[in-house]
Amino acid sequence: MSEPRPLLTLNNLSKTYGDNIVLNNFNLTVYDGEFFTLLGPSGCGKTTVLRIIAGLEDADVGQIHLTGQEISSLPAEKRPVNTVFQSYALFPHMSVFENVAFGLKMSGVAKDEIKSRVIEALEMVRLSDFLDRKPAQLSGGQQQRVAIARAVVNRPKLLLLDESLSALDYKLRQQMQVELKRLQRKLGITFVYVTHDQEEALSMSDRVLVMHKGIVQQLGTPREIYEQPANLFVARFIGEINQLEGVIVAIDGNHQYEVKVEGMQWALHAEHNFIVGDKVNVLLRPEDLRVEYIDAPHVDQVLVGTIVERNYKGKTLDSIIRLPSGVELITSEFFDEDDPSFDYSLNQSVAVKWVPGWEVVMPYETL
Amino acid sequence: MKHFSQFRFWAIGLASVWLTLFVFMPNLLVVITSFLTRDVMATASLPINSDSYLRTLDPLYLQVLWDSLCMSLETMLVCLIIGYPFAMCIAQLPKKWQPIILFLVILPFWTNSLVRTYALQFLLGNQGVINNILVGLNIVAEPLQLLYTKFAVIVGLSYICMPFMVLPLYSAIEKLDVRLYQAAQDLGAGAWSRFLHITIPLTSPGIIAGCLMVLLPAMGMFYISDLLGGAKNLLLGNVIKTQFLLARDWPFGSALSVMLIVLLGFMLWLYYKAANFVNKQGGINGSDF
Numbered sequence: 134m135s136e137p138r139p140l141l142t143l144n145n146l147s148k149t150y151g152d153n154i155v156l157n158n159f160n161l162t163v164y165d166g167e168f169f170t171l172l173g174p175s176g177c178g179k180t181t182v183l184r185i186i187a188g189l190e191d192a193d194v195g196q197i198h199l200t201g202q203e204i205s206s207l208p209a210e211k212r213p214v215n216t217v218f219q220s221y222a223l224f225p226h227m228s229v230f231e232n233v234a235f236g237l238k239m240s241g242v243a244k245d246e247i248k249s250r251v252i253e254a255l256e257m258v259r260l261s262d263f264l265d266r267k268p269a270q271l272s273g274g275q276q277q278r279v280a281i282a283r284a285v286v287n288r289p290k291l292l293l294l295d296e297s298l299s300a301l302d303y304k305l306r307q308q309m310q311v312e313l314k315r316l317q318r319k320l321g322i323t324f325v326y327v328t329h330d331q332e333e334a335l336s337m338s339d340r341v342l343v344m345h346k347g348i349v350q351q352l353g354t355p356r357e358i359y360e361q362p363a364n365l366f367v368a369r370f371i372g373e374i375n376q377l378e379g380v381i382v383a384i385d386g387n388h389q390y391e392v393k394v395e396g397m398q399w400a401l402h403a404e405h406n407f408i409v410g411d412k413v414n415v416l417l418r419p420e421d422l423r424v425e426y427i428d429a430p431h432v433d434q435v436l437v438g439t440i441v442e443r444n445y446k447g448k449t450l451d452s453i454i455r456l457p458s459g460v461e462l463i464t465s466e467f468f469d470e471d472d473p474s475f476d477y478s479l480n481q482s483v484a485v486k487w488v489p490g491w492e493v494v495m496p497y498e499t500l
Numbered sequence: 501m502k503h504f505s506q507f508r509f510w511a512i513g514l515a516s517v518w519l520t521l522f523v524f525m526p527n528l529l530v531v532i533t534s535f536l537t538r539d540v541m542a543t544a545s546l547p548i549n550s551d552s553y554l555r556t557l558d559p560l561y562l563q564v565l566w567d568s569l570c571m572s573l574e575t576m577l578v579c580l581i582i583g584y585p586f587a588m589c590i591a592q593l594p595k596k597w598q599p600i601i602l603f604l605v606i607l608p609f610w611t612n613s614l615v616r617t618y619a620l621q622f623l624l625g626n627q628g629v630i631n632n633i634l635v636g637l638n639i640v641a642e643p644l645q646l647l648y649t650k651f652a653v654i655v656g657l658s659y660i661c662m663p664f665m666v667l668p669l670y671s672a673i674e675k676l677d678v679r680l681y682q683a684a685q686d687l688g689a690g691a692w693s694r695f696l697h698i699t700i701p702l703t704s705p706g707i708i709a710g711c712l713m714v715l716l717p718a719m720g721m722f723y724i725s726d727l728l729g730g731a732k733n734l735l736l737g738n739v740i741k742t743q744f745l746l747a748r749d750w751p752f753g754s755a756l757s758v759m760l761i762v763l764l765g766f767m768l769w770l771y772y773k774a775a776n777f778v779n780k781q782g783g784i785n786g787s788d789f
Contacts, residue, residue, distance in 0.1 A: 189682050209685045222683035226701045235697070236687035287687065 137164035140323050141186065141291055146195035148181055148347075155181050156192065156347045163291070163325060168317050170326045172334040173344035174370065179327045182344075183293050186325065188212050199290060210239075215284035219296040221276050223268040229255065229279050230264040236287040254286035255279075257316065274305045281313070285320060294326045298333065310337055331371045335359060343367050361404065365498050368416050375422070375462045377415040378497065381407045392494065395436055395458055403494035412497035419465035421491045424452065424477075425484045435484035438462065440477045452477060454485055527761075534754035544750045552755035561739065561756070565763075568735040571650070572718035575657040579665035579714045580707070582658070587669035587706075591676075602670065605663050613660050617727045620659065624652050624728070648730035656724040664713035672706025673699075712771045716764050736760055 139162050146159040155178045163169045171179040184190040186197060188209030197205050204212055215236065223232050233254055237247045255261045258278035268276055277297065284292055298306045298313075314337050317324050328334055334341050335355040343350040343358060343366075351363035362368035365376070382398060383391035384407070392401045394415055407413065427437065441461065442453035454462045462485060468474070477483060534552055536544035555561070590601050608616060623629050624646040631643035646652055676699065684694045700707075722737030732738075736756065743753030 187686055189686070208690075209682075210688045210690050214686075216683070216686045218679060218683055220679055222677070222679040224680060224683070224698065235684070235689070239688035239693060283687070 137167070139163070140165040140200060141325070142196075142198045143182070143186070144196045144198070146182070146185060146192045146197075148178075148185065148190070148192050154347055156185075159195070159347065159349065161342065161349075163323060166321055166323055167339040168314065168324045168326065168337055170328060170334040170338035170341045171344060172328055172331060172341050172370075173350075175329055177344045178347040179329075179344050180295055183216070183295050183325065183327050186291070187214055187216050187293055189216075213290045214293060215287050215289040215291075216293040216295060217277075217280045217284050217297045219299060221268075221280040221300075223276055223279055223283070225268055228265050228267060229260065229271070232268065232279055233283045233286050236283065240287070250286055251282075254282040257285070257319075258282045258312075273301055274309065277301060277309065281316070285316070285322065289322065291323050291325060294324060296328055297326070299328070299330070306333070313337060335371070343370065345370075360493075362416070362493060362495075364495065365414060365416075365500055368493065368495075369500060373419050373463055373465075375417045375419065377417070377460060379413045379415050379494075381409050381411045381413060383409060390494070395456055395460070397434060397436075399434065400489075401492055401494050402490050405495060407494075407496075413494050414497050416493040416495065417462075417487055417491070419451070419463045420449075420467070421487050422462060422464040422466075423486050423488070424454070424464050424466060425486070427482045427484050433486050435486045436462075437482060437484055440479055440481045440483060443477050443479065445476075450476065454483060530754045530757050533750050534752075534758050536751045538749045538751055540748055543748075552751040553759075555752055556755050556759050564739050565736055565759075568719050568737075571654065571657070571735065572715050574654055575661060575718045576665075576711050576714045578654060578658040579662055580711060583662060583665035583669055583710065584707075587666050587673050590666075590670050591673040598674075602667070605666050609663065614723055614727075616660070617656055617724055620652070620656050621647060621727055624655070647728060650729065652728040653725050653735075656728045657718045657721060660721065660724060661714040661718055664717070665710040668706045668709040668713065669703065670706075672703040672709075676702055708771055708774050712767060716767060719760065719764070 141161070141163040143159060143161040146156050147154075148156040159178070159182065161182070171182055173179045181190060185192050188204075188207060188211075192205070195205075196203055199213070224235065227235070230251055233251045234247050237250060242250070252261055252264075255264065258281055260275060260278055260282065263271065263275065263279075268279065271279065277300070280297070294313075298309050301309060310333060313324075326334075326337065335358070338355055340353065341355055341358050342352045345366050351358055351367045353361075358367060359371055362371060362374075368374045368376075377394050379392040379394035379399075381390050382393050385391060385400060388403055388406075390401055390403055390407060392399050392413060392415065399415075401415065403413070425435070436456055438454040438456040440452055441455045444451045446465075449465045449467050451463065451465045454464060456462065464485065466475070533544050535548050535550060537547060537549060537551070539545040590598055590605075593601060621628070625631070626643040626645070626647065628647070630646065631640075634640045635643060680698055680702070681694055684698050689697060719735060720737035720740075722735055722741045725732070725735045725738050726741075737760075740753050740756045740760070743749045743756065747753075
C-alpha cells in the first residue's frame with residue numbers, strides 16, 4: 134500500500150442556523166479511494182457536512198480543499214463532486230437514460246460518448262434493460278440504482294451519499310450495501326457516506342467518523358470504533374453495550390488496575406491513565422459476556438444474577454440478567470457445536486463472566 | 501341513506517334543470533338559428549339551409565378569424581411573459597404571504613370587467629393619465645395615440661386575462677420539488693439550464709392550461725375591442741355582436757358563434773391531448789437522443 138493521499142480536507146468548518154450550532158470547528162481529511170462514513174444520530178450535523186462539500190450549503194467559516202484546491206467559493210454545479218440523495222431526486226419527466234445522461238449533457242460531452250457511458254453505467258447497476266422507463270415505473274431499489282448510476286457516470290472525484298439506503302427495506306438494504314461496496318472498489322472513486330445506521334457504517338466503511346451535536350466523537354476504522362470506543366456516547370451508539378460502574382482501588386502496573394465492580398475486585402486493563410479513587414465505567418458488549426449455569430464449577434471470578442428475560446433470535450439467545458445491585462446486563466450468546474441447545478428459564482440463577490481484556494474501562498460519565 | 505339519496509336527487513336534478521335551461525337550450529337555439537334564413541321582421545325564418553355557414557368561409561370573415569386568433573395569441577404571449585416570472589415570485593414568497601398575494605390577483609374579479617375597461621380608457625386616452633404625465637414631464641410634445649389602437653386592445657385583454665394565466669402557473673410552479681433543482685445543480689446544471697430542463701418541462705401542464713384559459717376567452721371579448729380599439733371589427737366576438745345587433749342577421753351570427761365554439765372545442769381537445777402527453781409520457785423536452 135502506498136501512502137494515502139488526502140483528497141478532501143475540511144478545515145475549521147462552523148455553521149449555525151439561528152441559535153442552533155450545527156457544526157463547531159469541524160475538521161476532516163478523506164483519503165483518495167477510501168470509503169469514508171459520517172455516522173451519527175439525526176440532527177448531528179452529518180448531512181450538513183455533506184451538503185457543504187457538495188456546495189448546496191455554505192459554511193459560516195472554514196475552508197474546503199479538494200485535491201489541494203480551495204473550492205468553498207465554487208457553486209455546486211462547478212464542483213467535481215456528485216451526490217446520491219436520500220430521496221433519490223430523480224427527474225420525473227425524464228427516462229432512466231435521460232436521467233443518467235443529464236450530468237454528461239450539462240458538461241457538453243459528445244452524444245456518442247454520452248450514449249456509451251450511460252449504458253455502461255446502467256449495466257454496472259444492472260438496469261440496462263430499463264433505459265426508456267420513467268422513474269415512477271421503477272421500484273425503490275431500482276430508483277436507488279438509477280440515482281447511483283446518475284452520479285457515478287460523471288466520474289466524480291468524490292461521490293457523496295446521503296442516507297442513500299435508508300428508504301429501502303431491510304433485505305434490499307443489505308443487498309445494496311454489498312453492491313455499493315463492490316462498486317466502490319471497482320470504480321476506485323472515493324465515497325463519503327452519511328448514515329445513522331451503525332451496522333451499515335461498520336460493514337461498508339474503511340474509516341468511520343462518529344459525530345454528535347456537530348462535534349467529532351471518534352474517528353477510526355470500524356473495528357476501532359466498535360472495540361475501543363473513545364467515549365460513552367460512541368460506545369452506546371455503536372451497537373448495544375453493558376455499562377458497569379466501578380472505582381479504581383489499586384494500580385498493578387502498566388495500564389493494569391484493580392477495579393471494584395459490583396462489590397468485587399477485578400484485575401482489568403485500561404488504555405486511560407487513572408489514579409486510585411477514580412470512578413470508571415466498565416463497558417462490555419453483549420456478545421463478549423459468557424453465561425454459565427450456576428452449578429458448574431467456577432475457576433474464574435464471576436458475577437451472579439437471575440434471568441429476567443430470554444429471547445430466542447435464531448442465531449443467538451439474547452438474555453437479560455439482573456445483578457443483585459439492580460443493574461441489568463444484556464447478553465447475546467451464539468449457539469455452537471459444543472452446546473447447540475442451551476436455554477434458560479426465567480428467574481434462574483446464572484453466572485456471568487467475560488474474556489479478560491475484552492472489557493473497555495473509561496472515565497466515569499453519564500449521558 | 502334515504503335522506504342522502506333524496507339530497508342527491510335534488511342536487512343533481514336542480515343542476516341538470518339549470519344546465520338544460522340556461523346552457524343547453526340557448527346553445528341548441530343558436531345551432532338551430534344558424535340553419536335558418538335571415539328575416540328582418542322575425543329574427544329568422546324557414547327554409548332551412550346552410551347558406552350562413554358558406555358565408556363564414558368568405559375570405560373577409562376568415563381574415564377576421566385569423567386576425568382575432570393572432571390578437572389572442574399575442575395577448576396570450578404577453579400574459580405568459582409577464583405571468584410566469586410573477587407566478588415564480590409568488591411561489592418563492594414565504595408561505596404565509598402567498599395566499600394574500602393570490603387574493604390580490606383575484607380581487608379585480610369583484611369589479612365588473614366592463615367598469616375596469618372604462619378605467620383603462622381613462623388611463624390610455626389622449627387626455628388620459630399616461631399622456632398627461634408624459635406631456636407634463638416634457639417626454640413627448642403631443643399626446644400619444646394609445647387609445648383606439650391594437651396596442652390598447654392587447655393591453656386590455658392582457659389585463660383582464662392575466663389572473664387566468666397566473667393561477668394555473670402558480671399551482672404548477674408551487675408543486676416543484678426544490679430537491680430536483682439541487683440534484684440538477686449537483687449534476688452541473690447552471691441557473692439557466694435548470695430553468696430550461698427542470699422548471700419548464702415540469703410546469704408545462706400549467707403553461708398549457710394558462711395559455712388556453714387566456715386564448716379561448718380572449719377571442720370573444722368584444723367589449724374590450726369596442727371600448728379600447730374603436731369601431732373596428734378586431735375580434736370574432738365583435739363580428740358576431742355586429743351581426744346580431746346591427747346587421748340583424750341572426751342566422752349568420754349564430755353560424756359564426758358555432759364556428760367559434762367548434763374552434764374552441766378543438767383547442768380544448770388539443771389541451772387534453774397535450775396534458776395527457778405531459779403527464780403520462782413525461783417529457784416535453786423529450787428524448788433528443
